[in-house]
Amino acid sequence: MNRLHALRHSLQHATTNEFRVACLCIVASLLLAVPCEAADEQPPNIVLMMCDDLGWGDTGFNGNTIIQTPNLDQLASEGVILDHFYSVGPVCSPTRASFLTGRHYYRMGVWTANQGHLPAEEYTLARMLHDQGYATGHFGKWHLGTLSRTMSSKGQKRRPDLHYSPPWERDYDTSFVTESAVCTWDPGIGPRSKNNPYFENGQPTHENVLGCDSRVLMDRAIPFIEDSVRQQKPFLSVIWFHAPHEDIQAGPEYLAKYKGHGEAAHYYGCITAVDDQVGRLREKLQELHVADNTLIFFCSDNGPEGGVPKDRSKTRRAGSAGEFSGRKRSVLDGGVRVPAFVHWPKHLPSEIRNETPTSVLDLLPTIAHLTNAKPHPQRQLDGENAWPIWKGEISQRSKPIPFRYGNFACLVSDGYKLIIESPQNTPKDRLFHLATDVKEQNNLADQHPDRVASMREEILSFLESSKQSHAGKEYDNASPPVDRWRGLGKK
Structure with a gap:
């Protein structure tokens, strides 16, 4: 003054x-x-990593004592462990749609895995940062539409003429991606690769697609980062590992680390392979002298696969949801609460476990804040700027976190989770206090009717808003949606 x-x-x-x-x-x-949280001489580089089907309890920084994840553990210890982080989607494609847009996947018609696509009208992280002068790259799994107009993986579950939506037409300068899951070893061959090759900048490639899949994709991500630094451009690098999604196979050196663990050795080994590539990435950032100005984020897309494999000769799937109930395909916390951390020691505290609920919905608004970018004014965001939460300046979020999958819709708000199965009928409503009931076994709906009524109203309002989004109300000159709206319960 x-x-x-x-x-x-x-x-x-x-x-x-x-x-x-x-x-x-x-x-x-x-x-x-003017306060600027990312007040470096240049805009921050952003690296966003995600594993596929990695459970909350599958990393050392969340207490696993078998699986070796020293590089992830070190990054987590130097940053903020997001102890209550939600993927939002209990399966792959929905989480990925929300990850890139800050919007719930139901707004886009990405109902479940291998269904729907990322509409061209969506304002994504890549588009937002591309407009800010960033180099943008996507590496690994895509799962947000077909990469060809004539073929699709997974037995043609997506019609390629309707769901063509590749990253090179979604504001990525560089991409090296598969449409859906591949084997974690020799990804370029085998049943999972049928109609599902790696596409490099829009062209199918069979070059350097054998061996460890995590290494294969990092072999492309690192040159992208090197080239961006050479051009003195800030970069967004989205790295979506396939591991530990089935088909799970670890290389010989990783199997040797887990001798005596039977079939689980493959699961453990491919996670350690991811960890090695994360360590390799970090070394490269340091070598390029950009580590101090690079925010690194890590999470999983949903909880671990559950049950017994189709091949009954194999042991029960090895992934751990920690102390939480439910696994992949469940809206219970074991299906949607995932390991996560954010690392940027120059701006964030270290050795912190942050217990405030956050989610993939928060990535776009948070990164917008850090880069002085502006989200699209006509796109309803379901996430919020989580930077004050990450920094420990506040301990409560302002927006609830919505979920929608199968027969269920739910909301996390003010420490509670409400799960409903019908817009009108309430007998199956379930209300859990998450801090005191981590297994979600004690239904408090009858004890808190006012809270249930309020949260129910929020859920139904969110669903109506999503229905309008799905119809294209926020898009200019949008074509009709390719699939009908999927309501909740019987009308």
Whole structure:
């Protein structure tokens, strides 16, 4: 205030030239006074990593004592472990749609895995940062539409003529992706690769697609980062590992690390393979002298696969949801609460376990804040800027976190989760207090009717808003949706 008062006094006694100089001084003074959390000399680089079907309890930083994840553990310990982080989707494609847009996947018609696609009208992280001058790259799994107009993986579950939606037409400068899951070893061959090759910048490729899949994709991500640094451009690198999604196969060196663990050795080994590539990435960032100005985020797309494999000769699936109930395909926390951390020691505290609920919905608004970008004004965001939460400045979020899958819709708000199965009928409503009932076994709906009624109203309002989004109400000149709206319960 003293500085501004002095400038005001100078203006009152200034000549024309002096007035111009004083105005410039005021502008500079105000710019310096504006708080900017990412106030480096250049915009921050962003690396967003995600595993596929990695359970909350599958990493050392969340207490696993068998699976070796030293690089992830070190990054987590130097940053903020997001102890209550939600994928939002209990399966792959929905989470990925929300990850890139900050919007619930039902707004886009991405109902479940291998269904729907990322509409061209959506304002994604890649588009937002591309508009800010960033180099944008996507590596690994895509799962948000077909990569060809004539073929699709997974037995043609997506019609390629309706669901063509590749990353190179969604504002990525560089991409190296598969449409859906591949084997974690030798991804370029085998049943999973049928109609599902790696596409490199829009063209199918069979070059360097054998061996460890995590290494194969990092072999493409690192040159993208090197090239961005060489061009002195900030970069967004989205790296979506296939591991530990089936088909699970670990390479010989990783199997040797888990000798005596039977079939689980493959699961453990492919996670450690991911960890090695994360360590390799970190070393490269340090070598390029950009580590201090690079935010690294890591999570999983849903809980671990559950049950017994189709091949009954194999042991029960090895993934761990920790202490939580439910696994993949469940809206219970074991299906949607996943391991996560954010690492940027120059700006964030270290050795912190943050227990405030956050989710993939928060990534776009948070990164918008950090890069001074603006989300699309006509796109209803379901996430919020989580930067004050990550920094520990606040301990409560302002927006509830919505879920929708199969027969269920639910909401996490103010420490509670409400799960409903019908817009009108309430007997199956379930209300859980998450802090005191981590297994979600004690239904409190009858004890808190007012809370249930309020949260029910929020859920139904969210669903109606999503229905309008799905119909294209937020898009200019949008074509009709390719699939009908999927309501909740019987109308």
